Amino acid sequence: MSKASDVWEQADRFVLDNDEFLVVSHLHPDGDAIGSTLAVGFILKALGKRYVMVNESPVPQKFRFLPGVEDILSPEEVQAREKPFRRAIAVDAADADRMGITWNLLGSDADILNIDHHPTNDRFGTVNVIDSDAAATAEILCLWADRLQVTWDRDLASCLYTGLLTDTGGFRYSNTTPKVMALASRLLRCGVDASGIADRALETMTREQIALVRRALDSLSFSEDGRIGWMWLKREDFQETGADEEELDGIVNYARNVVGVDVGILFRETEEGTVKASFRSREMVDVGKLAQSFGGGGHARAAGCSLSESGEKVERAVLEQVTRALQGGGS
Amino acid sequence: MSKASDVWEQADRFVLDNDEFLVVSHLHPDGDAIGSTLAVGFILKALGKRYVMVNESPVPQKFRFLPGVEDILSPEEVQAREKPFRRAIAVDAADADRMGITWNLLGSDADILNIDHHPTNDRFGTVNVIDSDAAATAEILCLWADRLQVTWDRDLASCLYTGLLTDTGGFRYSNTTPKVMALASRLLRCGVDASGIADRALETMTREQIALVRRALDSLSFSEDGRIGWMWLKREDFQETGADEEELDGIVNYARNVVGVDVGILFRETEEGTVKASFRSREMVDVGKLAQSFGGGGHARAAGCSLSESGEKVERAVLEQVTRALQGGGS
Numbered sequence A, B: 001m002s003k004a005s006d007v008w009e010q011a012d013r014f015v016l017d018n019d020e021f022l023v024v025s026h027l028h029p030d031g032d033a034i035g036s037t038l039a040v041g042f043i044l045k046a047l048g049k050r051y052v053m054v055n056e057s058p059v060p061q062k063f064r065f066l067p068g069v070e071d072i073l074s075p076e077e078v079q080a081r082e083k084p085f086r087r088a089i090a091v092d093a094a095d096a097d098r099m100g101i102t103w104n105l106l107g108s109d110a111d112i113l114n115i116d117h118h119p120t121n122d123r124f125g126t127v128n129v130i131d132s133d134a135a136a137t138a139e140i141l142c143l144w145a146d147r148l149q150v151t152w153d154r155d156l157a158s159c160l161y162t163g164l165l166t167d168t169g170g171f172r173y174s175n176t177t178p179k180v181m182a183l184a185s186r187l188l189r190c191g192v193d194a195s196g197i198a199d200r201a202l203e204t205m206t207r208e209q210i211a212l213v214r215r216a217l218d219s220l221s222f223s224e225d226g227r228i229g230w231m232w233l234k235r236e237d238f239q240e241t242g243a244d245e246e247e248l249d250g251i252v253n254y255a256r257n258v259v260g261v262d263v264g265i266l267f268r269e270t271e272e273g274t275v276k277a278s279f280r281s282r283e284m285v286d287v288g289k290l291a292q293s294f295g296g297g298g299h300a301r302a303a304g305c306s307l308s309e310s311g312e313k314v315e316r317a318v319l320e321q322v323t324r325a326l327q328g329g330g331s
C-alpha cells in the first residue's frame, strides 16, 4: 500500500499504543484549532485514553459555546498539575513555534503526532499526517475518527463542523469542495446545530469590532474608476475603540465587496509605528505578487505587507502599484 | 402510492405533454427566485421545450452573473413578442399576486404549475408542488430534474446552488439540513464555483448599502444591561445615501450580532411617515409574538412591525416591550 496509509497506520498506533496525551494547537486559535483540539479530545475519550488539552491563548469568546471547551487549560494550569508529557498530538499547527510555550510542557523525549492541513507544515512531528488538500484539520479528523471506529456523536460532530465551517469562511472560500459539503451533511445528521454554530462562530462581533468597522467605513475611499477601495485605521482608532489587532478579522472585505471594486485595501498603523496593508482581490489582480513587491506575501486573492514609511507615502506607493497592476490586466 | 407522488406525476406530465411555457417567479426576486427561474429554463431546454422567462422586476446586480440571466425578460418585452401563454410554471411564488403584472401575460384559460416551498403558498396553480420542508424552491427542482432525467450540468447546477445558498443565508439559517448539504455537495461535483457564487450573491454590496450600514452603525445604542441593541435609519439617511429599502438586507443583524445582545432592532422611517421596526432575536425572546403585539408578524427569531407614532414614542414603546419580554425570560 501507499506511504500515506503507512502514516495513517502510525497515527492509529500512536493513540492505540499509548495512554496519556497532551493535545495542543496554535496560539491565537481559530475555529479549526479549537474545534480540532476538542475533537481529538473526544476521540481520545471514546478510546478510553487520558488526555489534557492546552492552548497558550484563551479560547476566543465566540468559540466558548463548544462542548468541552472549559477543559482547554492554560500552560500554567497544566504545569501546576502534571509532569512533562511524553506524547503530544498537535493539530492545525504548521510548525512547533506556533504552539507557543505549550512546547515546554513536553518532555525532551516526547513523541509528537502532527495532524495538519497547512501546505507550509514543516513536519515537526514524530508522525506527520499532513493533507494540504483538506479544507481544515477537522476534515482530516473526520477520516481519522472513522478509521478509529469512533462514533460521531453530537459533541464530536459539533467540534468537527466548527472547524470545517470556519476554515472555509462559512463555506464561501475556494476550499469549499464537494467533499467538505458531504462531510458537513453527515455531521449535521449527527445532530449538529448548523445555525447556532454559524451564528456564534461567524456572526458574533464584539462592540469593539463594531466600533472599528464604523471607523473603517468612515474612511472608505475609492479610486476615480471605482476599481480600488481603501480604508484606514489609525492608532487612535484602536485606542479610542479599545479594539485590538485580532478584532480586524474581515474588515478589509468591506472595501473589496463593493460593486465595481477589484482590489480592496485596509491600511493600518501598528503599535510599532509601521503601516500594514492588507489586500483582497476579486479576480483581476494577483495581490500576492503585489504584496511581494513590497516585501510582504500571501495568496492571489488575499495578501499583506508591512511598510515603515509615513502613511501618506505608503498610501501613494501602494495605490500606484495597484493601479499599474489593474492596467496591466493582471498582476 | 401517496398523493405526493401523484402530484409529481402531474408535474412531469405538465411539461412532457406541452410545448411552450412561460416561466415566472415573484417580483423583487431573491436568489432562489432567479436561480429557480433559470433552472426551470435549463430543464425545459434539456427536454427540447420552448419557453420564455419573465420577471416584473429587473434582476438584481448580484445575480447577473448567472448563466442565462440575460434571457429573463421584462413583461413589456414579452408582451411585444408573444400571444398570451397557455402554460406557465411559477416558482418560489407564494401566491399569484407575488408574480405582479406577469400574470397578465397568461391567457384566461392558462394552466399553471406552481412549484414552491413557502408554507403560506395558497395553491393558486392547476398543479401545485408545494414542499414546505424544502429549504428553497431550488431544492425541489433538484429532485424534479432527477425525476425528469435531466442531467445536472454546470449551468443548471449553478442556478440550483444559488437558490440553496441564498435561501439558507449562506448555509447559516436553521433550514440548513443534512439534505441541503448533500445536495450542495452533489451540485459542487457538477463544477459549480462555490466561492465565486458566494462572493457575488452574498458578499457584494452597493456603495449605497455601505453608506447605509455606516449610518446605521453610527446610531447603534444599547440598553444598560447590553441585552438590547438598536439602530435608526431616518428619511434623510435614505435620501443622502441614495439607498432604497431593498438595500436594507441584513443591516438589522449588526445590532443582534453584538456579544451580549439578545434582541437587535432596526427602526426606520418609511416614505409614508410611519416607523418600521425589524427585530432579530438570539434565543431568549420570541420576537414574532412581540411584533404581533404591535400588529406586525414574523418568526420567533426574525419579525417586524409598522407603527404610525412619532419615532420617539415608537422607540420607547418597543424598548419597554422588549425589556419586559427579556425579564419574562421568554416572549
Ligand SMILES: [Mn+2]
Pocket: A032, A033, A092, A117, A135, A136, A137, A167
Ligand atoms: Mn485550519
Ligand SMILES: [Mn+2]
Pocket: B032, B033, B092, B117, B135, B136, B137, B167
Ligand atoms: Mn425561496
